Amino acid sequence: MAIENNNRETGQDLPPAHADGAQQLSPAGAARRRLARIGGSGVLMTLASQGAMAALVCKSPSGSLSGNLTSNAPAAVSCSGVSPGYWKNHPSAWSDTGVKCGDHFKDYFYTAGAAGYCDVRCMDILDHQDYDTCNIGMHIMATYLNVTSGMISFMKPETVTSMWREYITTNQYVPAAGAKPWNAADIVLYLQSTQS
Secondary structure, eight states: OOOHHHHHHTOOOOOBBOSOOOOOHHHHHHHHHHHHGGGSSSOOOOOOOOOHHHHHSOOOTTTSOOOOOOOOOOOOBBBOOHHHHHHHHHGGGGGGGGEEETTGGGGGGGTTTTTTTTTTTTTGGGSOOTEEEEEEEEHHHHHHHHHHHHHOOOOOOOOHHHHHHHHHSSSSSSTTSSSSHHHHHHHHHHHHHHHH
């Protein structure tokens, strides 16, 4: 698991197969499978069609709980976010986002009372920070860059910043009225599922 997490954060690919010859899921595929566990029912959903999974994942956090697995999303929806490792290793790609590598995380996200997050730069949060529980700040920043660059079009920048603000002030995020609150690991899992 440590190798998988390290590879996910650095943007490196995992080996294509286990030693026993069974095919291994990509980090995004594994995240999508785990995402199905945090929905309202807690039942693991196995989806044979990648298009069906895209219809589930390529929705706002509240939309991901609806259980609508039909592939009738508009063709104009973009759901091809990239990992924090990509943004860390490709600073030239930031030019399409309106965010500068040297900007501070607090320039885009609420950080009052959030030790560490107040002084970290946007580029630096894309590396593991000891205070960054489950690397949530890392994934929030990558998702924000994905949204502002147009790689993800089903969310708005305000959705990402409000998700962060609710989490940092309440230590949870409630994706929809009446839904089970998400902790840091749940939020990260959702954000990872939006990465291709």
